[in-house]
Amino acid sequence: MVKPKVYVTRMIPQAGLDMVRTFCETDVWEEETPPPREVLLQKVQGIDGLLALLTDTIDAALMDAAGPQLRVISNYAVGYDNVDVAAATVRGILVTNTPGVLTDTTADFAFTLLMAAARRVVEGMDYIRAGKWLTWGPTLLLGQDIHHATLGIIGMGRIGSGMARRAQGFEMRVLYYDPYCRKEKGEEVGAECVDLDTLLAESDFVSVHVPLTPETYHMLGAEQFRKMKPSAILINTARGPIVDSDALYEALKNGEIAYAALDVTEPEPLPADHKLLTLPNIIICPHIASASVITRTKMATMAAENLIAGLKGEMPPYPVNPEVLLHPK
Ligand code: DGY
Numbered sequence: 390m391v392k393p394k395v396y397v398t399r400m401i402p403q404a405g406l407d408m409v410r411t412f413c414e415t416d417v418w419e420e421e422t423p424p425p426r427e428v429l430l431q432k433v434q435g436i437d438g439l440l441a442l443l444t445d446t447i448d449a450a451l452m453d454a455a456g457p458q459l460r461v462i463s464n465y466a467v468g469y470d471n472v473d474v475a476a477a478t479v480r481g482i483l484v485t486n487t488p489g490v491l492t493d494t495t496a497d498f499a500f501t502l503l504m505a506a507a508r509r510v511v512e513g514m515d516y517i518r519a520g521k522w523l524t525w526g527p528t529l530l531l532g533q534d535i536h537h538a539t540l541g542i543i544g545m546g547r548i549g550s551g552m553a554r555r556a557q558g559f560e561m562r563v564l565y566y567d568p569y570c571r572k573e574k575g576e577e578v579g580a581e582c583v584d585l586d587t588l589l590a591e592s593d594f595v596s597v598h599v600p601l602t603p604e605t606y607h608m609l610g611a612e613q614f615r616k617m618k619p620s621a622i623l624i625n626t627a628r629g630p631i632v633d634s635d636a637l638y639e640a641l642k643n644g645e646i647a648y649a650a651l652d653v654t655e656p657e658p659l660p661a662d663h664k665l666l667t668l669p670n671i672i673i674c675p676h677i678a679s680a681s682v683i684t685r686t687k688m689a690t691m692a693a694e695n696l697i698a699g700l701k702g703e704m705p706p707y708p709v710n711p712e713v714l715l716h717p718k
Contacts, residue, residue: 393437393460393700398424398445401465405689409440412697430454437461438700440692443468449476461699464709465692467491468628470601474710481718484709485695488547490687491679496551498678499626502650503540503594506622508532511672533593533620533647535559541566541592543585543608544599544627545574552596553578564588568604589616594624601628609633614640622648626678629655634665641668652678 395413397406399420409415416432418424423444424432433439433455441447443466452459452473461483464472469486477484505511509532516522516530540556542549542565553563553575563580570582589595595617599605609623610633617623623646625632634655640646650672654665657676665671679685695705704714 394435395438395440395696395700396432396436397440398429399442399465401440401692402686402689404686405691405693408690408693409696413438413700433459438463438696440465440696441472442466443471445471447472447477449473449480452476452480452482460702461485461696461705463692463696463699463705465688468600469709470628472709478710478713481713483699483705483711483713485692485699485705485707486709487688487691487695488707490691491684492547492551494681494684495548495626495678496555498652498674499548499552499596499598499624500555502624502626502652502672502674503596503622504535506624506648506650506672507535507594512669533622535561535594537561538593539564539591541588541595542580543567543588543595543597545570545578545580545582546598548626549596549598550574550578552598553580564592568599585613586616589613590618592621593618594622596624597627597631599627599631601631605631607631607633607636609637611636611639614645617646619644619647621646622650624650626652629653629657638664638668641665641670648672652676 392414395409395415397409397415397417399418429445430451433451436455437458438461440463447462459482462472462477463485465487467486467488469484472484474484509530513530536559539562542552542563545565545567556563557579564583565575565580566583566585566588572582575582608631614636637649641649648670652674653676654673659673695707698705704711
């Protein structure tokens, strides 16, 4: 039997790669950084399936470069803002993602960032490394309490709900804003649905959990930072461009808000000489919220299952555009 041809744009955990290799004729980009655009355009020619990462721009031009035999694009991520889903749908190409498996790991990390910022963990380490630790001090590195504080969650989906559940353990008041703001969603996790302005005005911590879409691009900018408490801490583990980086820099520099803890940035990767890195009141991590061994392995096997099912003409476990199979043209 002729195996379907697939291209995998980076080394993913072995378990997933083994599944793909068993079923497909597989070409893998083995470098640490993503394949350059011109390489990707050339590598996809004639493939039946593509296993892509959030660092790859999968647009109409790339789909056309692949050719009409391309049946499935399996994205190794829950977010799929890197894929032009509408362009895939009109071409009859299935797009899939990896929801669910990374919910708790990502919520764990969002809460880690919240705590690290509130209690100035990274500054503490820097202080010692700089040889400044001379004695115990009554006012040394004073931070903010987490327990009984108010957490505002923007986006009460799977990860936002996970964040709310974690907050319950700290007896926090939890507010949420969601475009759909379905009451029962928040009630299940002890959160109160409010409008965005109320959330910004009343929260000690604001944590972002919406997908990046044209509607959420720069959803938090200068105007929103002005509405937040000067003591507020912003956490973003969703996508960088939801927050206006320039406005965030000004807000942190001018004390409009107290601190930011980001796992995602605009741009990404963030250059080492970026102005955000000159600020003392920020923690930035290189997009690692889902990066546990177990979760990244599950994402790999899930992406492989999606890819293989799509190549077989079956409904994949996690389709983004199931209409491609349900209502074929
Ligand atoms: C995703 O899956 O969208 C995360 O950003 C990376 O795991």
